[in-house]
Amino acid sequence: MSVSNEITISKSKTPIFGIAVLAFISAFGLFFVGYDQGHLFSIVQGAEAFDELYIHELTHDMRHAAGFPCH
Numbered sequence: 571m572s573v574s575n576e577i578t579i580s581k582s583k584t585p586i587f588g589i590a591v592l593a594f595i596s597a598f599g600l601f602f603v604g605y606d607q608g609h610l611f612s613i614v615q616g617a618e619a620f621d622e623l624y625i626h627e628l629t630h631d632m633r634h635a636a637g638f639p640c641h
């Protein structure tokens with residue numbers, strides 16, 4: 571009769587890299603929805619993006635529902 575002993579060693583650590591990636595995505599999403607006034611599109615579109623406000627108009631209702639100041 572044989573007895574087998576199984577030992578499980580768990581090496582779970584806090585996934586710092588994953589948390590950093592999620593924090594960046596969260597911060598970018600917060601900026602995208604709540605604060606962008608043409609800044610992102612101005613990188614490729616120039617000063618005209620501050621008049622067009624495409625992202626602002628896209629996220630306008632979401633911005634109001636989330637309680638961000640708008641107008």
Ligand SMILES: [Zn+2]
Pocket residue numbers: 630634640641
């Ligand atoms: Zn508004």
